[in-house]
Amino acid sequence: MVSAPSASPDNPAALASQTRYRVSGMDCASCAAKIDTAVRRIEGVEDVSVSVAGGSLTVTHSGALPKDAVARQVSKLGYGVRPAEDDGEARPEQGHGGKSLHPRGEEEAGEPWWRSKRALPTIACGIALAAAYAIGKLVPAAEHWAFVAALLVGLAPIARRAAMAALAGIPFSIETLMTIAAVGAVLIGATEEAATVVLLFLVGEFLEGVAARRARASIQGLADLVPKTALVERDGGTAEIPAASLAVGDLIVVRPGDRIPADGEIVEGAGEIDESPVTGESTPKRKGKNDNVFAGTISTDGVLRVRVTATAEDNTIARIVRLVEEAQESKAPTERFIDRFSRYYTPGVLVVGALVATMPPLLFGSGWNEWIYKGLAILLIGCPCALVISTPAAVAAGLSAGARRGMLMKGGAVLEGFGRITAVAFDKTGTLTxxxxxxxxxxxxxxxxxxxxxxxxxxxxxxxxxxxxxxxxxxxxxxxxxxxxxxxxxxxxxxxxxxxxxxxxxxxxxxxxxxxxxxxxxxxxxxxxxxxxxxxxxxxxxxxxxxxxxxxxxxxREDAKAGLASLKDLGIRTVMLTGDNRKTAEAIAAGLGIEAQAELLPQDKQRIVAEMQKGGLRVAKVGDGINDAPALAVADIGIAMGGGTDVALETADAAILHGRVEDVSRMVRLSRAAMANIRQNIGVALGLKAVFLVTTVIGVTGLWPAILADTGATVLVTANAMRLLGWGRD
Structure with missing residues (x-):
């Protein structure tokens, strides 16, 4: 998808465009960092945004980029890539010499796990290692070379990625640490351990890939809710056509049990509509003529004639998926801090490992083999996988969990910010009512x-x-x-x-x-x-x-009173800001138990929100109209309610698609759950490293436990983050 060019503020003649790509094979934030750094080196690239959970890459560039430049750079790192505009046809992008730049990887639809990009080298290394153990028993003299061969089977793809990352400007990658540790272990005669460590590393990468695929499937599964075909009225009859080709104004027929293929308005018929796939509400709603229906929901009884009101690219499901993918490219403050920290952390690990390997022998005459072994183990302990994935995994899972329940947040910063809200200002008409x-x-x-x-x-x-x-x-x-x-x-x-x-x-x-x-x-x-x-x-x-x-x-609204009470239970102040007359506002406010200010102009609402902020409150503003846009923009977090105007949705940081007041408190709870999850993840990642660092230096643990610690921490952190995908189901 390419946006319309716009003039740059610094150089009006320059035109800035955005191009979006799908990237397969990304497992963690480390993968995203490598792609980010490599693509930024391309001439003309102004900004890069990568979403691991969304499997996407957005490149902002001046003018036209050299043909296939981005695809070549990303594919060199071992990832598949294609333009996002090819989503419907899934055509692979062609690189230099016509070679596909979308190698078969774990993201290919319907591909068995054992044929995925991460699984194949893992299986091959496992078989080679098992063969090496068998050869060692049968032919002891060949044991050393058998383990070297097994090591090379697993290390070759790792070393290649390390070399390509170094050429792309990323010398201190996880693959670099792994390659140095494995080669060093061979040089001191620990070939069996080196081969085993490589296998464990590959297993860890494979498990990361499984977790990343599950996170992507959670939100992409929403897109699968929309049926592929639709029954459209044509020439006095009905014809089955691809749902993606429906146009605004088309009349479609929805039979009992069918999923509705597009957003629309019922023009004839009535029935119970199961909206649980989109809203999470288990009770079907009775809908009839002039009522709106959402793509992906199910007509449980009755035949409906529906006039299409949004194309496939613009329906409710598509908007959710698009907003969440864009949100996952926006980093939370904690994630940005971890990114900055990891830039210094990995080189620091290399320095510490080198000091541990050399200083005791040089200063105290200790054995070189013993301390080189310990230094190599520290390199493995220091792999930052678990640390760098601790925040983005939780953020991606939190954003996906919210989206599946109709609560959209435009980025990790918004998700994180909800947990710090101390006051919420509501509009009245169309928001509380x-x-x-x-x-x-x-x-x-x-x-x-x-x-x-x-x-x-x-x-x-x-x-x-x-x-x-x-x-x-x-x-x-x-x-x-x-x-x-x-x-x-x-x-x-x-x-x-x-x-x-x-x-x-x-x-x-x-x-x-x-x-x-x-x-x-x-x-x-x-x-x-x-x-x-x-x-x-x-x-x-x-x-x-x-x-x-x-x-x-x-x-x-039916849930307004309960929604406001839920916010008060969280210690959050609530206030109604409305342009309606004072009597009406006070009557509604009295019934809901909320303070009210009435007969306000848009600038008055903006001023009151700013005054609340000056008083030390972190304010969220909830509204659904154009007159709410100024207050939504000045608030710490702006929330568009329900089917609000496009202006409100564009201005807001978050959107409540299904008009539930209680969703405001749910967003706060989701934010707090995500931040608690992030703190747990960082604690696990750093805690395990600290423990094994000490045990390695004092000689209690070696290479195997070191890589198990890193892989184990990564798996624990990822599994803990994935728990957020089920948030709110109980």
Whole structure:
């Protein structure tokens, strides 16, 4: 995917573009660092962003890059690469001489694990090592060379990667440490141990690959929720076409049990929609005409005709996958610190290993073989695999876990920042409330409530005004009959009038109704009481007399009260900032138990958020409209709610796709769980290294335990991070 070029601030003539690639074979942050460093050396490259979990590489460059330059550089390091725009066709990129730059690797769909790029050398080394042990027993004189041969089988690909990394400007790689340690062990006669250590290293790499593949599959599995084909109405019939070719406005037919192939709006039919694949909610929702449906959800009963509202590249699932992949390329502060630390850590390990190997023999006359052996063991202990993967693995798993539950966070910094939030400012309409009025009260005078609803609904038939829609929905829910209205017309600025069953009706505001009929003190008092609760009151006149009152209000979301209480349980202050009138805001706030500030302009919301920050609070702002964009931008974390406007989604740092207020507290909990996981990972990585460093120097452990410590720490750290993928299921 290539973005539109834009002028550089430093050089207006220069054009900056972004090109995105898919990279296979990456296992950990060390792989990402090698690719990052190598690609940055290409002339014209301005910035590089690599996501291990997403298996992606984004290159920002000035003008056009030399043909296949990025692909050649990445493939030299032993990774497969192809343009992301080839995703649909999975065509391998061709390198110099027509050779494929996407070698068969573990990321190939449907490929068995034993044919993966990491498994083949591991299996070959294992077989060679077993053969060496057998030869040693049968022909003791050939034992040394048998183990050297087994060592070369496993070490050759490692040494090649080390050499290519050095040529690409990365001399202090994990492969370099491994190669030096293995060659050094052979020179002091420890060939059996050297060959075994190489095998253990390859096993560790293979396990890292399995874990990385699982992390990628977690989010990519979302894309598989969308069916590959769709039944579209064409020429008076239906035709099965690829779902990816659906266009906005197409009419598709969804049968019972089918997955919905695109985001859309139901134009005919009704049924229970299982949204659990996207939202995680186990209870199906009843949906009918004019309701929105998401790609990947399941129609459990009934036939639906759906008008497509988003193309395959823009549907809910695609947006989730795209946002998470981009987020995984954005590093958390902790991850950036670990990256900086590891740049000095690996050369430091080489220095320490060299000092341990040489200083005791030189200064104290100790045996060279003994201390060289210990120095080589320290090189293996110092492999930074577990340390550099400790943060990105947890961040990637946390982002994926959130995305699968409709909570999108745009990067590790946002995930980390949620855990430090101390206050949340909510918009009202469409955030704490559903964003549409509903009928809350029907008061009848001389007639039944059902009759009042029937007459009012008869006047409102065909209207799309929000208050009219609320009355029609209430009549439908209460199964009130809707008779035909004759001569129905809107009275500008006042209401609607017409004749129903020979009765002249007028449905209007209290002020307009008072101009045509006399309201009793009780009716005036009741109207004022309902207004005081933040409700809009319409009065129905029948033949010039008051027949009833209908009160409507934009009601709080079902989970709003519980969501706010959950934040308070976490010690987080909550406040409502709204442009609505004070009475309505105070009525809603009182019911939810939240402080409120009303009648605010967009700049007022921005100012209040800034004042809260000056008071020492770390503020998250939640909103869904254009008027929320300034406050979303100034907040420590901006959160777009539900199907918010594009402006809100672009400005925000995070998005709650399914409009649940409780998801704000869930994001905070997920952040805290991820940060606890990261601290555990760093503790395990550094703790095991410290223990084995001491035991190696005092002679308790050697090469085998050293590599087991590194591999074991990497496996433990990765497994611990992967636990976050299941976060929130209990």
């Amino acid at each position: 559903d964003g549409r009025p509903v009928v809350t009260d029907v008061v009848a005078y001389g007639r039944t409530e059902r009759e009042i609803l029937s007459m009012a609904a008869a006047l409102e038939q065909g209207s799309s005004h929000p208050l009219a829609v609320a009355i029609l929905e209430k009549a439908k829910a209460d199964k009130a009959p809707i008779p035909p209205a004759f001569g129905a017309r809107a009275v500008a600025g006042k209401g609607v009038e017409g004749n129903v069953g020979g009765i002249t009706l007028f449905l209007a505001s209290a002020k307009a109704a008072a101009g045509r009929a006399s309201l009793s003190p009780e009716q005036v008092s009741r109207t004022e009481d309902l207004n005081g609760q933040g409700k809009t009151v319409s009065i129905l006149l029948a033949d010039g007399a008051v027949a009833g009152l209908i009160a409507m209000r934009d009601e709080p």
